[in-house]
Amino acid sequence: MKRTAKLTALIISLALFAATLVGCGASVDYVYYTDDANYIYDVRVNIPTELERKIDASGKPDSEGYKWTLYEWLYIYADLFGYELAPMKSAERGMKVYRFLRTVPIEDDEDDDDEDSDTVVDVKNLFYTYRVTVTMPNPFNGMRADYDEATSSDTSLMSVIKYGFDILPALTDAFPALRTEDFGEFGLNFYMPAIQGGASSGETVEVDISETGNGDEEYLFYKFDRLFDEAETTISYSYSRPNSLGWYVTIIVIGVAIVAIILLVTRKKKTAKPEAADIFPYDPGKDESAGGGLPTGYNGGGDDIFKY
Numbered sequence: 222m223k224r225t226a227k228l229t230a231l232i233i234s235l236a237l238f239a240a241t242l243v244g245c246g247a248s249v250d251y252v253y254y255t256d257d258a259n260y261i262y263d264v265r266v267n268i269p270t271e272l273e274r275k276i277d278a279s280g281k282p283d284s285e286g287y288k289w290t291l292y293e294w295l296y297i298y299a300d301l302f303g304y305e306l307a308p309m310k311s312a313e314r315g316m317k318v319y320r321f322l323r324t325v326p327i328e329d330d331e332d333d334d335d336e337d338s339d340t341v342v343d344v345k346n347l348f349y350t351y352r353v354t355v356t357m358p359n360p361f362n363g364m365r366a367d368y369d370e371a372t373s374s375d376t377s378l379m380s381v382i383k384y385g386f387d388i389l390p391a392l393t394d395a396f397p398a399l400r401t402e403d404f405g406e407f408g409l410n411f412y413m414p415a416i417q418g419g420a421s422s423g424e425t426v427e428v429d430i431s432e433t434g435n436g437d438e439e440y441l442f443y444k445f446d447r448l449f450d451e452a453e454t455t456i457s458y459s460y461s462r463p464n465s466l467g468w469y470v471t472i473i474v475i476g477v478a479i480v481a482i483i484l485l486v487t488r489k490k491k492t493a494k495p496e497a498a499d500i501f502p503y504d505p506g507k508d509e510s511a512g513g514g515l516p517t518g519y520n521g522g523g524d525d526i527f528k529y
Contacts, residue, residue, distance in 0.1 A: 247272060251360065252412040252428055252442065259324040263430065265309060266295075266319040273317050279398035284388065289395040295319050297389050302378060309434035320434065348467040354459040361409045365451050409449055411456070415441035419460035 252263035268276075273291055280289040292306075299306045299321050309320035340357040371379035376386055385391040393400045415425050421443040431438040445456040 248408055248410065250410045250412060252430065253360075254414050254430065254442075255327065258328075259326055261430075262304075262321075262323040262325070264304075264321040266321075267311065267313075268317050268319065270315050270317050275398055276396045279396050281390070281395055281397065283390075289390070291396065292319075294389065294392065294395055295321075298381065301381065301386065301389070307432070307434070310436070312429075312436070318434070346464060347461075349464055349471075350461040350467075351464050352459060352461055354457060356455055356457040359445060359447055359454040359456050360411050361447055361449075362453050364409070365449055409447055411445045411447075412442040413445075413458070415443050416458065416460040419458060421445075421458035422456055 247269065248267045250265040250267065252261075252265065254261050254263070268291075277288075277290050280291075282288055296306050302323075304321040304323045307320045307322045309318040311318045340355065343354045343356070345352045345354075367377070368379050368383070371377060371383050373380065373384040380386070381389065382392055385394065412426075412428055415421070423443045423445040425441055426444045427439045428442040429436050429439050443456075443458055447454050
């Protein structure tokens with residue numbers, strides 16, 4: 222998750238054009254993940270179809286006299302910043318999803334040492350495992366201030382939303398119906414891939430990341446939500462990884478115990494050298510029977526087995 226701090230200024234503000242839609246059922250999802258070679262920036266704006274019709278109905282004419290539509294405005298906006306307006310099928314009835322996609326090769330990453338200065342990693346040794354807990358700023362931190370402080374003299378993502386750029390008018394100029402909305406309570410949702418056996422301060426949900434948005438590729442993500450306000454919030458997640466030293470110690474102890482048991486079981490007991498009396502127990506010098514010490518049945522020693 223190294224790049225999430227960097228994305229605060231470069232990526233997430235792409236979705237903030239929808240901030241003027243608060244109270245109308247609209248929301249923004251920012252889904253961040255990677256494949257084998259790329260970082261994937263997936264921003265989704267969810268707008269009720271009734272609201273979309275209202276916005277389009279208020280569209281002002283462009284330079285050629287054609288009324289702006291929300292689709293056209295978003296298409297140009299996305300293209301300005303290297304995004305594609307991708308198809309997305311909403312899982313919710315009566316909702317339209319505008320999805321922006323951008324991929325950046327991982328090899329092009331230029332992280333610097335200061336980028337993760339606000340990220341705290343806590344590692345606890347649980348003998349057999351390490352429990353790693355990562356706490357970092359919510360990627361939406363600072364968005365409200367950036368939006369409020371944007372000026373017409375710059376060409377930031379925020380500025381284009383508020384003031385327009387080149388042929389693209391400001392969002393509220395293109396669609397006057399948006400001017401009356403208050404976006405102080407607008408919700409912003411950040412998603413990151415869930416880790417097997419892990420946990421987070423958010424909730425775990427399924428997210429479709431298929432290119433066509435038809436539900437073919439659903440994976441578990443952590444969802445962190447917040448408001449479009451000035452609060453500085455954090456997100457955290459944790460996971461376990463094996464502690465090899467603990468397992469090595471256990472294996473050695475078990476091995477020693479097994480060897481000890483085998484030695485105890487297989488050790489041969491030493492026996493004393495037998496004496497003559499043990500080999501032939503008859504001692505003619507001892508009067509052990511009525512027969513002069515002879516064993517029973519021998520020459521009158523005890524009962525004579527031959528006397529009958």
